[in-house]
Amino acid sequence: MSVFDRRYELMPRRELEQLQLERLQALLARLRRNVRRCREQIGDATVESLDRLQSLPLTTPEDVARSFPYGMFALPLREVIRLHSAVGPEGKPLIIGYTRNDLAHWGRLVARQLVASGMTANDVIQVCLGGGVYPGASGYMLGAELIEASVIAEDPFHVDYQLAMLQNYRPTILITTPTNALELIRLMELRRIDPQSLHLRTVLLSRPVPAETRAQLRAGLFAAVQCNFGLDEILDPGLCVECESGRFHVNEDHFLVEVVQGELVVTTLNREATPMLRYQTRVAGQISPDKCPCGRTGVVIVPGERLDRRWLVNETPLYQNQIADVLDQTELAGHLLDIAVRERHVVISVELTEALLSDTIWRLENLQRKTEAEFLARLGVPAKVRFVASPRARQEHS
Amino acid sequence: MLLQVKNLRCGYGTLEVVRGASLHVCTGEIVGLLGANGAGKTSLLRAIVGLLPPWEGDILVAGQPTRGQPPWRSLSNAMVLVPEGRQVFADMTVGENLLLGGYHNPDRRLTMGTVLELFPLLRERLGQLAGTLSGGEQQMLALGRALMGRPRLLLLDEPSMGLAPLLVKEVFAEIRRLKDMGVTVLLVEQNATATLQIADRAYVMETGEILLEGEPACLRHNPEVKRAYLGKGYKEVWA
Numbered sequence: 001m002s003v004f005d006r007r008y009e010l011m012p013r014r015e016l017e018q019l020q021l022e023r024l025q026a027l028l029a030r031l032r033r034n035v036r037r038c039r040e041q042i043g044d045a046t047v048e049s050l051d052r053l054q055s056l057p058l059t060t061p062e063d064v065a066r067s068f069p070y071g072m073f074a075l076p077l078r079e080v081i082r083l084h085s086a087v088g089p090e091g092k093p094l095i096i097g098y099t100r101n102d103l104a105h106w107g108r109l110v111a112r113q114l115v116a117s118g119m120t121a122n123d124v125i126q127v128c129l130g131g132g133v134y135p136g137a138s139g140y141m142l143g144a145e146l147i148e149a150s151v152i153a154e155d156p157f158h159v160d161y162q163l164a165m166l167q168n169y170r171p172t173i174l175i176t177t178p179t180n181a182l183e184l185i186r187l188m189e190l191r192r193i194d195p196q197s198l199h200l201r202t203v204l205l206s207r208p209v210p211a212e213t214r215a216q217l218r219a220g221l222f223a224a225v226q227c228n229f230g231l232d233e234i235l236d237p238g239l240c241v242e243c244e245s246g247r248f249h250v251n252e253d254h255f256l257v258e259v260v261q262g263e264l265v266v267t268t269l270n271r272e273a274t275p276m277l278r279y280q281t282r283v284a285g286q287i288s289p290d291k292c293p294c295g296r297t298g299v300v301i302v303p304g305e306r307l308d309r310r311w312l313v314n315e316t317p318l319y320q321n322q323i324a325d326v327l328d329q330t331e332l333a334g335h336l337l338d339i340a341v342r343e344r345h346v347v348i349s350v351e352l353t354e355a356l357l358s359d360t361i362w363r364l365e366n367l368q369r370k371t372e373a374e375f376l377a378r379l380g381v382p383a384k385v386r387f388v389a390s391p392r393a394r395q396e397h398s
Numbered sequence: 399m400l401l402q403v404k405n406l407r408c409g410y411g412t413l414e415v416v417r418g419a420s421l422h423v424c425t426g427e428i429v430g431l432l433g434a435n436g437a438g439k440t441s442l443l444r445a446i447v448g449l450l451p452p453w454e455g456d457i458l459v460a461g462q463p464t465r466g467q468p469p470w471r472s473l474s475n476a477m478v479l480v481p482e483g484r485q486v487f488a489d490m491t492v493g494e495n496l497l498l499g500g501y502h503n504p505d506r507r508l509t510m511g512t513v514l515e516l517f518p519l520l521r522e523r524l525g526q527l528a529g530t531l532s533g534g535e536q537q538m539l540a541l542g543r544a545l546m547g548r549p550r551l552l553l554l555d556e557p558s559m560g561l562a563p564l565l566v567k568e569v570f571a572e573i574r575r576l577k578d579m580g581v582t583v584l585l586v587e588q589n590a591t592a593t594l595q596i597a598d599r600a601y602v603m604e605t606g607e608i609l610l611e612g613e614p615a616c617l618r619h620n621p622e623v624k625r626a627y628l629g630k631g632y633k634e635v636w637a
Contacts, residue, residue: 015399015422022420022601022611029607046418048405079621100619101612270612272620 004115004147005108008253009241009296016297020256021050023269028056031277034074037067038277053258058265058278061308064233065092072274073097080273084135086232089282089308091322094233097273103142105270109238109251110143116241117202117226119173121148126171128155128162128180129206130315136206136228136236140175143237149173159183163193170199174223177206177315178213179344185220195222202226206237206315208248208303229303231281234266240301247288249298257299259287263307282308313381314344326378330371332385345382346375352387399461400425400551400582401446401477406455408445415441417606418455423551428573428583430593430600430614432627438606439586440482443553446584447472447479459551473502478549482556484540488529492520492539495528499543506546513542516575534565541572551582558589570596590627594618602627 003009011019024047031038041057064072065088073080080097088094098106119125125144129137137155144151152169156162163184166174174181181203188195200223208227209217218225229248230236239255240248250257256267258278264285268276284304292300311318323339323346335356338349348371350356358364368385375383401423409415416438423429433439444450446457448469457465459477472479478499487495496513500506514521517538523531528539537557544552554573558566566589573583574596587593594600594614602610602623610620617623 015424018399018402018404018420018422019611021404022422022608025418025420026608026610029604029609033609046405048418075621099621101616104616104619 002115002118003296004112008251009112009249009298011253011297013297016252017050019253020269021047023253024050024053024256024267027267027269027275027277030074031275035072035275037063037071042277050256053256053267053278054260056278058260058280059276060280061089061094061233061282064094064276064279065089068093069095070097072276074271074275075099075273084232086135087310087317088233089319091317091319091325095274096233099272101270101272105254106139106235106238107142107146109235109254110139111146112143112251113204113226113228113237113241114140114143114147114149114173116243117173117204118224119144119147119149119202123149123173123201124169124171125149125151125173125175126156126162126165126169127151128174128176130155130157130177130180134177134206134315135232136230139235139237159187163187163191166198166200172199172201173204174200174202174221175204175206178209178217179315181205181217181221182213185217188220195220198222204228229301231266231283234268234276234279234281239266240298241296243292243294243296245292245294247290247292247294247300248303249292249294249296250301252298257287257301259285262304264301264303282306282310311341313341313346316380318346318379318381322379326375327371329378330374331367332371338388345384348383348385349388350385351390356387399423400459401584402456402458402461403442403446404456404458406442406445406457407453408441408450408455409453410441410450414453415606416445419603419606419608421601421608421611423582423584425550425582426577426580427598428577428585428596430597431584431586431603432588432590432593432600432617432623433586433603434588434626436605437603439603440555442603443479443555443584443586447477447553449479473547476548476550477553478544478547478551479553480540480544480555480557482559484533484536486528486531486536486539486543488527490528491525492528492531493524495539495543496520496546499546501547503546503548505548509546509548513545516545516579517542517572533561534568537561537565537569538572541569541576545576545581549581551584552576554583554585554587556587557585558587558592566592588627590617590623 079099082098084096086094086096127137127140156165202224203221205227208229214225226242228237230239240250242248254270258265262284264281264283266279284307286302288300288302336351340347371385372383399422404420405418406416431439445452448467452465496510520542557569570592597614600617601608
């Protein structure tokens, strides 16, 4: 068993709960002093034990979105040294700030996951998460650098280039999205490349996948597969550690997790810039009562589906209203459309009315190209526009 | 955990000074408790040893509740307080002060040998009246007197108070050596820089509440600690 932070990952429950109580009380004191919204909501409320957590108010994603941009910050902006954005309700941006300590903690928490995945200072790491689209890439960098592994800083945007890098740089650990890993397998099969000719030992995925996908990736890349589970608004990666037995242990010295009516609710205990008190994650989840043989004492969670109508298209979060907003900016606004959300792209079927019909196919092609470009530019999501005789006059999602 | 404090409330008359503080100290740790004047640090310490009756909350030493016990019982729990301002018995000699510290210790003569090895300066001054010692020497004597009780947990209240910076360094080096001897220390201080150099963990207290807990590296970079306790240009002074 490889454990990075033995003191905290294996901390006896009694001590861990005392530490959590101390940090929760300190968090309340800081929120009361520094965040107006919390001061109004919490008042003089205190918690004498962790069981009394339910007496504190919840924070919804809508609350955070309403406080945009800096209303939830617990420190002046000049103390914040990095700003990341997360996708909030209906695609609204949320700003998450990091102080120097927040970044140091982030690195340590990610290092816990990386060491649990078997990473050592002798490994070469390829991080392929689509650069700026997924802010977690910098978290992986921080963690890997803390372990002193060799990180390939370049994020290969094209799978062809990624494969070339895998062959040339010989990374032993690949950190990527499930979509990219499957794409890589497809390309290798197409080119008749034996996965054993690569040097991969472990593939760490940016999000949990079903057991069958995991098996497919394990066989296709000939490497152990581990998953991460995180939340952009809280911390992703770094919220939990997937151990050797495939269980997600919450880093409980930093996060307090509850399940409220089937929804995961997280409190950040150590965050300085943007602490969250009982944040409703809009993700279903369960807390597993099982004891894990790995020895980690952090509670085990089983993350489930999202509870809001948020899709993941080509690993990019997307809400229905975002599609409508983009379409309103194009010449297709006002036309009868049928929208289907697929795993890798959005399909827009447009009724070919007289208004659209032209004697040259060039006009339709131009409209198609412009709309697809608009989608990619505004949402980072590929779209396919099709002209059909009569679309089903409804919006369909799959 | 050697010491566990949960939701401790205490004060003087109707004035609440410590407002629901929780902290813990594990065996072998040096834990710092930082705060400005009037934050409630000393009151918290006095409540732990029983000098100030707590209003609410739990105090557990090695898992055993000690809240409400008289101060002398804390000695049997191997918990010794070194009070603020040293408070050595000025009219008694250094040797007498030390022996008094070992009042409950049947092997006090043996322990005294160990203490004098740790503080060779005290051996030279054994027959001298404690009141004639310098501030730094008195602090060493206070530490030595506490060690005569063979404590498992040593509670130090502002050992740097009134000492010149060079002497502070010496005293803190001695405290660090105590840790190597297996003594667990809860160190209450206003001198954040010096405390964060020797502590394994620290708490920051303000107006009766604990605001922060963490390892020294984190607290040193915490904007609030930097502003309130380390001051502008602290690096030039302490680097």
